[in-house]
Amino acid sequence: xxxxxxxxxxxxxxxxxxxxxxxxxxxxxxxxxxxxxxxxxxxxxxxxxxxxxxxxxxxxxxxxxxxxxxxxxxxxxxxxxxxxxxxxxxxxxxxxxxxxxxxxxxxxxxxxxxxxxxxxxxxxxxxxxxxxxxxxxxxxxxxxxxxxxxxxxxxxxxxxxxxxxxxxxxxxxxxxxxxxxxxxxxxxxxxxxxxxxxxxxxxxxxxxxxxxxxxxxxxxxxxxxxxxxxxxxxxxxxxxxxxxxxxxxxxxxxxxxxxxxxxxxxxxxxxxxxxxxxxxxxxxxxxxxxxxxxxxxxxxxxxxxxxxxxxxxxxxxxxxxxxxxxxxxxxxxxxxxxxx
Amino acid sequence: xxxxxxxxxxxxxxxxxxxxxxxxxxxxxxxxxxxxxxxxxxxxxxxxxxxxxxxxxxxxxxxxxxxxxxxxxxxxxxxxxxxxxxxxxxxxxxxxxxxxxxxxxxxxxxxxxxxxxxxxxxxxxxxxxxxxxxxxxxxxxxxxxxxxxxxxxxxxxxxxxxxxxxxxxxxxxxxxxxxxxxxxxxxxxxxxxxxxxxxxxxxxxxxxxxxxxxxxxxxxxxxxxxxxxxxxxxxxxxxxxxxxxxxxxxxx
Numbered sequence: 227x228x229x230x231x232x233x234x235x236x237x238x239x240x241x242x243x244x245x246x247x248x249x250x251x252x253x254x255x256x257x258x259x260x261x262x263x264x265x266x267x268x269x270x271x272x273x274x275x276x277x278x279x280x281x282x283x284x285x286x287x288x289x290x291x292x293x294x295x296x297x298x299x300x301x302x303x304x305x306x307x308x309x310x311x312x313x314x315x316x317x318x319x320x321x322x323x324x325x326x327x328x329x330x331x332x333x334x335x336x337x338x339x340x341x342x343x344x345x346x347x348x349x350x351x352x353x354x355x356x357x358x359x360x361x362x363x364x365x366x367x368x369x370x371x372x373x374x375x376x377x378x379x380x381x382x383x384x385x386x387x388x389x390x391x392x393x394x395x396x397x398x399x400x401x402x403x404x405x406x407x408x409x410x411x412x413x414x415x416x417x418x419x420x421x422x423x424x425x426x427x428x429x430x431x432x433x434x435x436x437x438x439x440x441x442x443x444x445x446x447x448x449x450x451x452x453x454x455x456x457x458x459x460x461x462x463x464x465x466x467x468x469x470x471x472x473x474x475x476x477x478x479x480x481x482x483x484x485x486x487x488x489x490x491x492x493x494x495x496x497x498x499x500x501x502x503x504x505x506x507x508x509x510x511x512x513x514x515x516x517x518x519x520x521x522x523x524x525x526x527x528x529x530x531x532x533x534x535x536x537x538x539x540x541x542x543x544x545x546x547x548x549x550x551x552x553x554x555x556x557x558x559x560x561x562x563x564x565x566x
Numbered sequence: 567x568x569x570x571x572x573x574x575x576x577x578x579x580x581x582x583x584x585x586x587x588x589x590x591x592x593x594x595x596x597x598x599x600x601x602x603x604x605x606x607x608x609x610x611x612x613x614x615x616x617x618x619x620x621x622x623x624x625x626x627x628x629x630x631x632x633x634x635x636x637x638x639x640x641x642x643x644x645x646x647x648x649x650x651x652x653x654x655x656x657x658x659x660x661x662x663x664x665x666x667x668x669x670x671x672x673x674x675x676x677x678x679x680x681x682x683x684x685x686x687x688x689x690x691x692x693x694x695x696x697x698x699x700x701x702x703x704x705x706x707x708x709x710x711x712x713x714x715x716x717x718x719x720x721x722x723x724x725x726x727x728x729x730x731x732x733x734x735x736x737x738x739x740x741x742x743x744x745x746x747x748x749x750x751x752x753x754x755x756x757x758x759x760x761x762x763x764x765x766x767x768x769x770x771x772x773x774x775x776x777x778x779x780x781x782x783x784x785x786x787x788x789x790x791x792x793x794x795x796x797x798x799x800x801x802x803x804x805x806x807x808x809x810x811x812x813x814x815x816x817x818x
Contacts, residue, residue: 505654
């Protein structure tokens with residue numbers, strides 16, 4: 227039986243995955259800062275960090291390109307992975323993720339509308355992306371509840387919502403060519419055009435939302451026990467579920483507002499995290515944040531280097547990984563049960 | 567003591583309970599029985615405020631249910647549902663959630679909560695399974711884990727909705743022995759059962775429901791022998807005695 231004070235061996239064993247994930251994140255971030263069209267050695271990197279942004283060409287590359295891009299990868303990876311973990315727990319559906327149930331598409335539509343109106347960065351874009359993500363989330367959840375849908379039907383409702391929202395987005399792009407130019411990065415998702423004006427407000431929202439989710443991990447776990455059990459344990463089920471979905475939409479919306487429609491991060495990372503550390507929310511959420519950040523940073527680095535000097539959008543690489551992963555999950559889930 | 571007075575309950579406008587009057591004595595095992603769809607689960611869910619449309623009075627030790635906050639209710643009545651999710655967590659973690667009603671935001675579990683959990687695990691002889699994932703357990707072990715969570719909730723009343731479903735015969739009798747032991751701790755146990763032999767074996771008090779109304783209530787043998795039992799189920803319970811006591815079988 228677990229002791230009140232776990233032994234040092236148990237503590238070390240439980241801390242090891244976090245240490246390895248942090249190491250993975252650190253290594254990915256360091257590689258992301260050093261590698262690219264113009265390579266920076268560790269000495270040059272250190273010198274550029276100390277010298278400030280405008281001291282040399284290397285410093286300008288570091289401060290104006292690599293640091294914002296790496297920060298964007300870290301924030302988007304953490305935001306989308308935590309959003310996916312929350313959605314999967316709240317909907318009790320391991321196939322759900324922000325890209326699959328239409329949340330990213332809602333955020334993408336909102337950003338397209340902003341671009342069509344001539345607003346390309348700042349709090350308004352981040353706020354609109356959040357609002358779009360939130361509307362799509364509740365559209366899917368309410369549709370699923372009204373139709374008393376099964377777990378698979380929730381995913382299908384998400385597919386339908388995604389198709390409708392993407393159709394509206396494409397219409398806006400067709401009707402307003404400027405919006406198409408400004409938001410074409412959003413179609414597949416990537417970081418090559420990221421800038422500080424977009425990153426800062428979204429980054430603040432992501433960090434605040436992750437902190438809020440970390441304080442609600444017990445609630446998250448109670449929801450996975452089922453509504454009746456959660457209610458009988460004294461939890462106000464509907465407001466808590468709505469609050470957590472709102473935070474998930476905030477995380478996905480803010481991430482999409484600067485990274486575009488990056489798919490599958492919210493699906494792949496929580497699954498791998500559960501395999502490594504189990505499903506207890508108190509550990510799963512922070513682990514997803516660290517691992518998601520490292521994973522997206524590494525994917526972005528690979529997409530930069532694999533066909534250098536050409537750059538593959540990160541979203542394409544993620545789709546190459548995520549599509550087969552989703553099919554594998556569908557096959558693996560056949561015949562499995564998550565209730566007695 | 568739990569008292570239901572003139573209890574009406576509906577789902578989506580369709581009335582399921584048409585004025586239930588019943589009582590569940592303190593420190594005893596009360597069994598709700600009746601044919602499928604007669605309102606047994608709705609009755610126990612009404613006790614937990616899980617039914618949206620309810621009229622009538624429910625008193626828990628004289629306190630109207632409506633006057634209790636959700637946390638207060640969760641500190642008085644624990645519930646083990648018929649259909650249980652199997653989340654990817656350990657037994658210890660599940661049982662720990664029984665302490666949720668005692669915590670306020672941000673709900674960090676305290677030393678005394680861990681002590682309650684250890685006690686509940688010990689009482690249900692689950693110490694060796696504490697670190698095991700729920701999904702790796704048998705149906706009987708999961709049922710015990712959920713009962714341990716209800717016990718850690720430290721309530722006066724424990725409601726079990728068809729707890730013997732999917733359990734083999736040995737686990738069914740073990741569960742009923744646990745329910746009896748819970749009454750010896752002073753708890754009131756309310757459960758739904760279908761099997762007449764099990765009802766005869768464990769119930770102190772039986773409430774027979776039929777079409778959303780109470781058809782009979784009283785001691786187990788009294789209710790099982792009543793003409794209402796035959797009328798409600800359309801079968802005839804028969805009794806025989808052995809040195810172990812009275813037993814029951816059913817003639818179609």
